Amino acid sequence: MSLITILFVLVSALTLVTVVKLLSVSNLVNRVRGRKPYEITEGENNINALMCLFMLFFGYAIYFYFHFKYVTTGQLLPASASLHGEEIDTLQTVSFVIISIAYLLVQPVLWYFAFRYRYRKNAKAFHYSHNNRLEMVWTIIPALVFCSLIFYGLKIWNDIFSTEIEGEKITMELYAKQFEWAARYAGADKELGDVNYTMVSDKNALGMITPETIDSQLVLINRKRSEVLAALAAFPTPEELPELEKQRDRLNHQLKMVSGFKKKNETAKYLKGHDDIIIPSGGEIHIPVNRPIELKMRSQDVIHSAYLPHFRVHMYCVPGLATSFTFVPTITSQEMKAKLNNEKFDYLVYCNNICGSAHFNMQMKIVVETEEQYNRWLEKQQTFALAFKGEAPATKASPAPADSAKTDSAAVPAAAPKKVAKLK
Ligand SMILES: [Cu+2]
Structure with a gap:
């Protein structure tokens, strides 16, 4: 565990202890003043209610600030630079408008109710058990809106994946590894050559399988393997042994795979690369x-x-x-x-x-x-x-x-x- 982690755990634990201690102090104060433990006064209740109103305006302020800063000025991303991208952008705009409407309508009701109906000593609660029509309205409307959004999204997904795109395509590969990208073009035959991870070497970063890479990889593996076997035969220390055995097993597996490519003798297939x-x-x-x-x-x-x-x-x-x-x-x-x-x-x-x-x-x-x-x-x-x-x-x-x-x-x-x- 690093020093920072230890410090972080210590500070978190101390904060927790402080909060618990503060609560018991406030409890003691209440007892001295003759109140019930953890009793909330009318004044505290009013402050909470005002904070609810504040949250309404705070949320609105953040919403409009980001809206005018990024959305209306188009600063989030420039216009789509691909054919299907326009559909994605429309989908995003539609979703965003619907979410905004829901947010702007629901927030005032939520926070105002919390403010208006805060606890007061002499207020009497009105018992209102249920209203079927109201329940139907707020179940069916959101359900319809969400279903339409989902079907609209599925339709766009389908369009993007099923539409035959006109024009001759260029096939290429994006190759990811920690922490860089490499790429590969299919070349004149328009087909990407075969690859396998056991073929990866300094000279062959993408693990291409061609007759030449197979031979070169076999030489490399055999050399490494005889080094590891020699080290194993030379009485390694108990600390070195597990690592050497791991290396031997890995090289044996690699040798089996690469020899397999050689034996298959699918020369035509392996010329594609x-x-x-x-x-x-x-x-x-x-x-x-x-x-x-x-x-x-x-x-x-x-x-x-x-x-x-x-x-x-x-x-x-x-x-x-x-x-x-x-x-x-x-x-x-x-x-x-x-x-x-x-x-x-x-x-x-x-x-x-x-x-x-x-x-x-x-x-x-x-x-x-x-x-x-x-x-x-x-x-x-x-x-x-x-x-x-x-x-x-x-x-x-x-x-x-x-x-x-x-x-x-x-x-x-x-x-x-x-x-x-x-x-x-
Ligand atoms: Cu990554």
């Missing part, structure tokens, strides 16, 4: 405007959540579970910068699920550009096969040195070597 393009963490995702983008999400370690607020996209990334979402960006980064009059504006993907200590910093930049700009960018990217072969680690943001020299920004499409066919 060759043309994939990997954007390592620290890099940027580029997507063309007005083209459907199919995002497939994957997580290496814990549950993360891909949150692209400007496109109204939000989807969990769960280890061992495939999730995906298709959306169409409609506003380029440049247009959005101009619209917001903010040169520093960037589209970002955030993690929206607290996943550990550096969760807050887990983000990646997304550049939405014209189809031509996108194709020009794509031509400069290295395929996974080349990146893996060239010993250029696929974990660095910049392309391999040899490659960047050839495809400098001045060297536009025709001059640049055709590493990747256009995704068209």
Whole structure:
């Protein structure tokens, strides 16, 4: 337990003791003055009643302050930059209006009644057992409103997930791990190559399965495994033993899995990853405007959540579970910068699920550009096969040195070597 935690527990315990002691002091005072223990005076009751009235105005003040500060000025989020986003925004506005009406109507009744009918010594209570019509009204109206909201939300959810989006889609993967994003494009064959977590290594951060990565991974595992076995044979201390055994078991499992890929000999299947393009963490995702983008999400370690607020996209990334979402960006980064009059504006993907200590910093930049700009960018990217072969680690943001020299920004499409066919 850290010092801060101990201090926190101590302060909480002392506060609790103080409150209990204060209560017994007030109890003693009451007894001295000849009142019943914990008796509340009329004066105290009036103060409570006034505080109820205050709460009404305090709540209203907060409501209108935030309403005018953020909602009416559109400061919460800029206009949706995706096709389906407009529907989500309408849904949100409708929900917000209904909630606001309910809040503004119910609050005065709630707090005024608490104020008006506070305890008074000589007041007589009026016994009103029930009123069927009133019960019906306040049961049926909220039920109808909530059901309509739910059905409206379901309809929009259905629309978004079932509508066939026109245009040729770009398939890509968002890869989450503590605490960074990486991305992968399907490449010329428009299919993402196979992956497995046992294939992850320094050179293969996303665990791609290709004939080359299988061989290289087998060498790596066997080397590590013989090191661990040697250490186990050399009479380790009782402290070292459990960790070494754990490592051995893990490597045995990994060896079994990777040898399995090798034995299956599904060469054609494992060739799909060759043309994939990997954007390592620290890099940027580029997507063309007005083209459907199919995002497939994957997580290496814990549950993360891909949150692209400007496109109204939000989807969990769960280890061992495939999730995906298709959306169409409609506003380029440049247009959005101009619209917001903010040169520093960037589209970002955030993690929206607290996943550990550096969760807050887990983000990646997304550049939405014209189809031509996108194709020009794509031509400069290295395929996974080349990146893996060239010993250029696929974990660095910049392309391999040899490659960047050839495809400098001045060297536009025709001059640049055709590493990747256009995704068209
Ligand atoms: Cu995360």
